[in-house]
Structures are given as C-alpha cells and as structure tokens.
Amino acid sequence: MPEYRRLIHPGGAFFFTLTAFRRAPWLCEPEALKLMRKAIQKVRRERPFRIDAWVTLPEHIHCIWTLPEGEGDYSERWRLLKRAVSAELTPDVVAGFQGGARRYRHLIAPPLGSRKKRGERLIWQRRFWEHMIRDDRDYAYHCDYIHYNPVKHGHVAAPVDWPWSSFHRYVRQGIYPPDWAADGPPDIPDDIGHE
Secondary structure (H helix, E strand, O other): OOOOOOOOOOOOEEEEEEEEHHHOOOOOOHHHHHHHHHHHHHHHHHOOOEEEEEEEOOOEEEEEEEOOOOOOOHHHHHHHHHHHHHHHOOHHHHHOOOOHHHHOHHHHOOOOHHHHHHOOOOOEOOOOEEEEOOOHHHHHHHHHHHHHHHHHOOOOOOHHHOOOEOHHHHHHOOOOOOOOOOOOOOOOOOOOOOO
C-alpha cells in the first residue's frame, strides 16, 4: 500500500484540487454551496487559513490557501471541511438537488468496506491534490488557472460568467479587468494545475 507524504510548510500558500466521489456533479447545487460555505466558516474559526483564490465547479474545486505563520497542517483542515459537509448532506438536502435523491443516491448510501471502517461516506474522493506555491509567478499562474477553469471545462464563455469563483473579487480589487480571458485562454504553462 502506498504511503502518501504531504509537503508541510508552515505559513505557506498551497494550490489544491478536491474532487467529488466519482466526479458526481453536485458541488454547484445551491444547498451544497451553502453547506460548503458553512463548513469553511466553521473550520476557519477552529483552524484559520486565508482563501486567496477559489472556484467551485460541478464535480471539483480548485483553490489557493495561505496558512498562518507557524502552521502547516492543511490536511486536517480539509478533513474537517469534508467531514462538516458530509455531516450536513442529509437525504432531505440531496432530494432537493437537480435530479433528486435517485441521481445522487450514493451521497446518502451507507459506506462499505474500508470507507465504513473510517466512517467515510461516498461524497468525496479520498485524497486531494496539493502543490506548494513557490513564488509570485507560480501564484499568479495558479490564480489564472483557477479563474479560467470554468471556461476550460466548457461551462461558460468567459470567467466573468461563472458565479462560483473568486474571479469577481479579483475584478473588484482591480487585479483582473471584467473581460479578462474573454477572447481566449490566458498564457498558462502546461504543467500548472497538473504538477
């Protein structure tokens, strides 16, 4: 069995990809978005971190977090966040999703095998992808990758059209113009997001 080792860098900035179990497209359901926001608020109260960039797509999330000085345990933060969402994802909530409980019955199904032993439900893929941000250029490329991702996956024609993204905050702060990447993809190296 492989042994996963995570890079720990207290106070560092990290790019993450978190995926729904079997890439089920439930993450942009209105109730799921509310549960995620609530879970983030709860975890940030217990274990602070800054969200630098974020995009939620139907079946996965990309984000950049910066951890507080002296702290490097992002794995525990993700564990708590995933657990908080899972605890609130009840059959009644899932029944309200587009396609209803029948389409997403695995979200409320009792776990089997090793997932049962660990108390895991069939909501999230077990692992997540992380990449430590190396410098300002790496940070900028990953922000661009995050904000362009809804276009890359064919959900919208331009980043401004995707509502579940920190892109809008970046526009308000003057980092991006509203029409950023509307005429084509930004210049992002091929390895960004796939390191």
